[in-house]
Amino acid sequence: MHRKYAVEREKRLRSDGIRQWRALDGIVASADTDPFTAVMPRETVHDHVEFLFIGGGFAGLTICARLKEAGFDDFRILEAGGDFGGVWYWNRFPGAMCDTAAMVYLPLLEETGHMPSAKYVHGPEILAHAQRIGRHYDLYPHALFSTHLESLTWDESASRWIVRTREGDKFTATTVAMGTGPLNRPHLPGIPGIETYQGEAFHTARWDFNVTGGDWDGGVMTRLADKRVGIIGTGATAVQCIPQLGRDSGELFVFQRTPSAVDVRGNHPIDPQWYAALEPGWQAKWLRNFVQLQATGLAEEDLVHDGWTDGAKRIVARMLASDKPPAELTHADFMAAYHDSDDEQMTRIRARVDEIVEDPQTAQQLKAWYRQYCKRPCFHDDYLPTYNRPNVHLVDTDGRGVERIDETGVWVDGVHYELDVIVYASGFEFNSEYTFKSGLEVYGRDGRTLTETWAEGMQTFQGMHIHGFPNLFIIGHAQGSALLSNITSNYTDQGFTIAAILGHLRASGARTVEASAAAQAAWVESVLTVPKGIVGGPDCTPGYYNNEGQHEGRRERLNSGRFPGGSLAFFDYVADWRTNGRFEGLEFDGAAVPPSG
Incomplete structure (x- = not known):
């Protein structure tokens, strides 16, 4: 397993690291273009x-x-x-939803008197809550x-x-x-020829419903019914919008450099009676419980009970099962417990692909060969079944990415895929x-x-x-x-x-x-004492969690460091x-x- 991790990582390492990405401007709609609100003239402010x-x-x-x-x-x-709304104002791609439980993700629920509709809520409800906070606090x-x-x-x-x-x-x-x-x-992959494409194209963070039809509330994207659509990227955003694209596109081609590890989401509605019975101060209690489980894996109860808290609990359970007294456990013991726990978890996640995806070759290509926390973990119940649709085609690039783009489509391994629409699910700086x-x-x-x-x-x-x-x-x-x-x-x-x-x-x-100056210098040095943790090393595929797999020197460690x-x-x-x-x-x-x- 670990040899396989190392081989897959090596395929994806690039000498240009984070420099492989490029800005949207000149290729698709600018990051500063607002497709949702007309800008009205106003007097300039001087006060x-x-x-x-x-x-x-x-x-x-x-x-x-x-x-x-x-x-x-x-x-x-x-x-x-x-x-x-921030990110939820801009990112209106179909299927967008929080991947952390709404009870802890949505702030100020008690203060505004709002009950989330489900354990994980969709983008329109999240944006509406942001606007609710704005109104509630004037x-x-x-x-x-x-x-x-x-x-x-x-x-x-x-x-x-x-x-x-x-x-x-x-x-x-x-x-x-x-x-x-x-x-x-948002940024784009630095694919040769990307600027030459003559069809419709946009980034998921600037979704163009004029091209697709439909709406953010899940309406059918009728304008894609006879279109050949390509999506580049299979990270957390793509996992959420690919089921919608697969449902509505004439044909969908998913261009994959690295598969995501996709576990069960298990979403469900919130029971109003249960919610009404929560005691005052419940959200602060839930927030602390979530952080406590993430940080230590130990708490009297798991109030949130999701994939994040479950992962932490599994690691700590492994640690406590050792022969050492808890007071003698070290960071090395934590890493060993994490590795053992993750071996079991990722084996289970890969087996889930075989259980759901009908075509054996597609199933094999959708398996993630790295540790779960090397990339943003994904939880979704409709993503994998989408590949059982006859109009959905996985184009796996074996870690190399798209070869080039021309006026009419995408090239992978010498094969040309003619497309009417390209969706870039390529993430952010x-x-x-x-x-x-x-x-x-x-x-x-x-x-x-x-x-x-x-x-x-x-x-x-x-x-x-x-x-x-x-x-x-x-x-x-x-x-x-x-x-x-x-x-x-x-x-x-x-x-x-x-x-x-x-x-x-x-x-x-x-x-x-x-x-x-003294306090800042001391703080910076304390940040540098923190061990790298679980997102680096030979078992991790390149990504934004680990500086695209490149060496992380003092600057990179400071830019992503934490309190010891x-x-x-x-x-x-x-x-x-x-x-x-x-x-x-x-x-x-x-x-x-x-x-x-």
């Missing part, structure tokens, strides 16, 4: 706000909701889309939609940020938080260099850019604060909890943290806050840090608060 949040997804919604609860009202949300009057940030410049003399947008706005903000998400810039391809730049003290500051890797304190960039907060997961399985957990926690810091600024009369104790320990540490009144590691108006031990 001052106390707080600015960049991004109107769940990060901005959750954090600004917490600010509202804390009594802050002088803030603005800048959003490139025409409404709230955030719409604070938003500038269809607006693209161009630059942020720190004005030392006034202790505030100068904000410029592509639309001509120029205003100032005392504090700024950036929450553009880890997967916000992840952990790449800081410079935004949209042209955005951040200028801190003395005009130093964030691009320069992070040239050798991300430099932060707690993943949020940056020395030399006062009153700026970075919202995300890197160098913090690094909880990718439920990204909204990070935002929920960070909302409390920012509200506490802004409250201290207001109460103390301080004008600025930033990480001290793991996600649960990070959340516990930050909860104490923001409530003890000391804010160790930050400087307010230049008076350093010493970092904690």
